[in-house]
Amino acid sequence: MGAMVKPMTALLAGTMLLGACATVSPPTPVSAVPQERVSASEVNGEGTGLVSAADPRAAEAGAAMLRQGGSATDAAIASMLALTVVEPQSSGIGGGGFYVRATPDGTVTTIDGRETAPHAAGPDWFLGEEGEPVDRRAAVMSGLSVGVPGNIALAALAHEQHGALEWSALFAPSIALARDGWVLTERFVDAAARNRERGALTPEGRALFFDQAGEPLPAGTHVRNEAFAQTLERIAREGPQAFYHGTAAAELARVVAAETPHEQAMTAADLANYRATPRAPVCGLYRAYRICGMAPPSSGATTVYAILKQLEHFDLGALGPQSPTFWHLFAESQRLAYADRELYLADADHVAVPVAGLMDPDYLAARGALISPTAVMADVEAGAVPGAVPLAEGTLGEEGGTSHIVALDREGVLVSYTSTIEGPFGSGIVTGGYYLNNELTDFSFVPEQDGLPVANRVEGGKRPRSSMAPTVVYAPDGRLLMAVGAAGGATILVQVARALFGVIDFGLPVEQALALPVLYSPGDTVSVEAGSMLEAMIPALQALGHREVSPRELPLKANAALLEADGWMGAADPRSEGAAIVE
Numbered sequence: 001m002g003a004m005v006k007p008m009t010a011l012l013a014g015t016m017l018l019g020a021c022a023t024v025s026p027p028t029p030v031s032a033v034p035q036e037r038v039s040a041s042e043v044n045g046e047g048t049g050l051v052s053a054a055d056p057r058a059a060e061a062g063a064a065m066l067r068q069g070g071s072a073t074d075a076a077i078a079s080m081l082a083l084t085v086v087e088p089q090s091s092g093i094g095g096g097g098f099y100v101r102a103t104p105d106g107t108v109t110t111i112d113g114r115e116t117a118p119h120a121a122g123p124d125w126f127l128g129e130e131g132e133p134v135d136r137r138a139a140v141m142s143g144l145s146v147g148v149p150g151n152i153a154l155a156a157l158a159h160e161q162h163g164a165l166e167w168s169a170l171f172a173p174s175i176a177l178a179r180d181g182w183v184l185t186e187r188f189v190d191a192a193a194r195n196r197e198r199g200a201l202t203p204e205g206r207a208l209f210f211d212q213a214g215e216p217l218p219a220g221t222h223v224r225n226e227a228f229a230q231t232l233e234r235i236a237r238e239g240p241q242a243f244y245h246g247t248a249a250a251e252l253a254r255v256v257a258a259e260t261p262h263e264q265a266m267t268a269a270d271l272a273n274y275r276a277t278p279r280a281p282v283c284g285l286y287r288a289y290r291i292c293g294m295a296p297p298s299s300g301a302t303t304v305y306a307i308l309k310q311l312e313h314f315d316l317g318a319l320g321p322q323s324p325t326f327w328h329l330f331a332e333s334q335r336l337a338y339a340d341r342e343l344y345l346a347d348a349d350h351v352a353v354p355v356a357g358l359m360d361p362d363y364l365a366a367r368g369a370l371i372s373p374t375a376v377m378a379d380v381e382a383g384a385v386p387g388a389v390p391l392a393e394g395t396l397g398e399e400g401g402t403s404h405i406v407a408l409d410r411e412g413v414l415v416s417y418t419s420t421i422e423g424p425f426g427s428g429i430v431t432g433g434y435y436l437n438n439e440l441t442d443f444s445f446v447p448e449q450d451g452l453p454v455a456n457r458v459e460g461g462k463r464p465r466s467s468m469a470p471t472v473v474y475a476p477d478g479r480l481l482m483a484v485g486a487a488g489g490a491t492i493l494v495q496v497a498r499a500l501f502g503v504i505d506f507g508l509p510v511e512q513a514l515a516l517p518v519l520y521s522p523g524d525t526v527s528v529e530a531g532s533m534l535e536a537m538i539p540a541l542q543a544l545g546h547r548e549v550s551p552r553e554l555p556l557k558a559n560a561a562l563l564e565a566d567g568w569m570g571a572a573d574p575r576s577e578g579a580a581i582v583e
Contacts, residue, residue: 049583050570051075052406052559054090054487056579057182058082059572061173062407065165066583072409073101073162074170076417077155079405081174081232083419085225086182088209088435089191089199090487091403093235093243095421095437096150098294099158100281102472104412104480108281108292109161113154114347114463115147115439116274120264123447125440125458133445141201143260145427145438147464149243151419153276156240162413171236178229178433184209184221187577191424192216201428205435228433244271248432255431273461277349284359286312288476289504293469295355299345300469300493302358306337307497309361310368316505321516322533324540325373330501331521331546332371334494335380338522341493342393343382346455347463353455357386376545380524394444394454401426402468402492404485404559408568414561416470416483418492439464467492473500479563482510486558486573491520495558503562510562511571518554527552 049072051062061082062075070078076099084092091097096115102108117125126144128134139145159167192199192209193216200206200214208225210216217223234242242248249271257265282301283292286308293301310333319326344354357363367383382393402420420437427438442464447457456465467490473482482503486495495518502513517532526541528534530551538549558573561580572578 048568049075049407049409050561050568050580051079052561052570052572052578052580053079053083054403054557054559054572054576054578055083055086055185056577056581057086057177058405059579059581061177062405063581063583064173065170066409068165068169070169070409071162071164071411072407072413072415073158074165075407075409076405076415077159078170078173079407080151080155080417080419081171082177083403083405084434085174085177085228087188087403089188089195089424090401091419091421092434093151094149094426094434095419095439096147097154097417097419098298098300098466098468098470099154100292100294100416100470100472100483101158101162102292102414102416102474102480102483106474106478108283108472110279110281110294111154111158112277112279112294112297112463113150114297114466115150115437116270117147117440117443117458117460117462117464118264118266118270119273119460120267121440121458121460122264123457123459125264126443126445127447136441136445139445140423140438140441141198141428143256143258143265143427143429145422145441146256146266146429146436147439148266148270148274149437150274150276152235152240152243153274157276157278167239168236171232175229175232175236178225178232181222181224184217184219184223185577186219189216189219195424198423198425198428202430204430204433205425205428225433231432231434244274252431252436255429256436259429282355282359284309284361286500287504289481290474291471291500292473293471295348296345296353296465297347297463298466298468299341300467300471300496302345302355303337303341303493304469304471304497304500305359306340306364306367307333307493308500309364310336310371313365313368314373316501317507321502321506324537324544327519327534327537328541328544328546329371329373330498331519331526331541332377333368334521335377335523336367336370336383337493339380339382340385343391344385344388344455345465347465350459350462351455352389354385354387357388360386374544390452391455392449392452394446394449394456402487402489403557404470404487406483406485406559406561406570408561408570412480414472414480414483416472416485418468418470418485418487420466420468420487442466469493469496471496471500475563482560482562484558484560486556488555488557490522491518491554491556494518494520495556499558499560509564510560510569511574513562514558514560514571514573518556520552520554524548526550527554529554529556
């Protein structure tokens with residue numbers, strides 16, 4: 001079913017929002033490169049659905065499932081698989097993800113498909129012979145960084161619980177893309193140029209995307225990946241056991257172990273023992289809106305909520321996004337939230353994470369009371385969270401290779417699914433036609449400080465802390481209102497919070513909320529999105545006391561869906577090549 005095109009309208013009273021709609025072209029073939037990217041699409045009436053993804057060919061793969069009567073879960077899985085083909089630098093079956101499903105009756109379910117450390121891993125995993133942390137770059141491009149991939153197990157469990165189509169049907173678009181080929185985009189080529197060493201680390205990666213001189217193939221090049229097509233066909237035919245058991249699992253473990261610089265390494269048993277884990281969602285109220293996200297090892301739900309809730313006593317709507325005061329408050333709230341994140345967040349199966357304390361309204365109100373609209377806090381430390389045990393801060397690594405998918409089906413069910421391989425091209429190690437993650441470098445390299453354990457230290461079977469923040473929102477009247485998520489490492493939390501402020505406080509349509517600039521302030525320095533209106537606000541931010549403020553190219557890429565006055569609207573970040581497609 002196609003989308004009707006309507007002009008922008010104003011914000012109505014209550015919780016319903018109106019928005020601008022881009023002209024929607026007919027669905028393009030999954031292997032084609034669209035002539036014009038459709039960043040926003042509108043769903044009107046009943047019996048419709050939408051998919052928003054970081055690449056239009058992945059969005060089309062999900063939309064194809066909706067056309068066949070598939071569920072939002074089917075659509076999200078098909079998009080994830082297609083992203084492994086067309087966006088291999090960011091996500092895919094060599095990594096993991098978090099899945100959040102929300103129904104119109106208020107039921108929220110989540111599945112943790114985060115990667116795990118091998119059973120043999122311990123706190124000294126990233127320490128050299130002298131007990132000092134190893135070089136991070138060297139660790140990334142080795143078997144030390146590779147966690148047991150979780151996306152296939154996540155997809156299988158989600159499909160078992162909420163799929164409508166046959167398992168094999170979800171693989172058809174990605175198999176066709178891999179075998180028949182796809183066209184390299186400018187964004188991919190830029191990523192390959194920036195990350196040549198990782199992307200071309202193995203002969204397989206070089207053969208796929210680089211020329212004989214080691215330069216990325218130019219945009220517009222038609223490439224094929226037969227090895228990955230065969231991998232997908234095997235999993236489609238045999239189910240997830242084809243990934244976690246048998247010859248493929250043994251080969252994956254062998255490849256990783258061969259690239260691991262000590263005897264402790266991943267084994268086939270690590271893959272056989274992997275399980276995707278259902279977890280209770282983490283939810284809280286912000287201005288009567290119910291915000292729900294993923295429990296630890298995600299730091300998403302608690303940190304996004306803290307950024308919001310600490311500012312609840314300010315009239316942000318009156319300030320608006322043009323106000324330097326709003327961006328100052330946003331920066332200060334981030335500083336507090338990230339301090340708590342660094343100290344307390346980790347895999348709750350291994351560490352006592354005080355989730356209830358981190359979400360406690362009284363605690364967050366007290367943290368928010370530290371924020372002044374006219375001055376900068378001199379020193380920011382983690383708070384005394386109710387129920388917390390003594391821990392030490394660890395080392396903070398950079399993340400970057402991630403993608404988000406939003407899917408809405410005919411039943412009004414929303415899925416918000418973030419998938420990642422961590423950094424661009426993950427570890428650089430390729431097996432079966434796909435890149436393996438470097439998620440273990442999301443652990444702290446330092447296992448303890450001053451005699452206290454670091455929450456996010458390495459342990460066998462443990463999942464590293466993640467910034468992924470798939471989020472769903474219910475309006476004050478109980479209606480399912482929004483799904484949103486992002487890519488971009490630790491900036492994910494800020495991108496999601498920014499979008500929620502845009503919708504809830506500023507009343508923006510979803511595409512405009514995703515287009516808001518980003519200010520990132522996890523510590524004492526403030527980075528503003530280069531080329532945005534925030535650059536002009538640097539003097540005003542400095543006048544408020546922010547000493548180190550500078551423009552920066554930030555890795556921004558978000559996707560969302562929002563119930564607006566005329567129906568559901570899907571959107572992709574205008575900075576990205578993403579698209580929203582309706583069916």
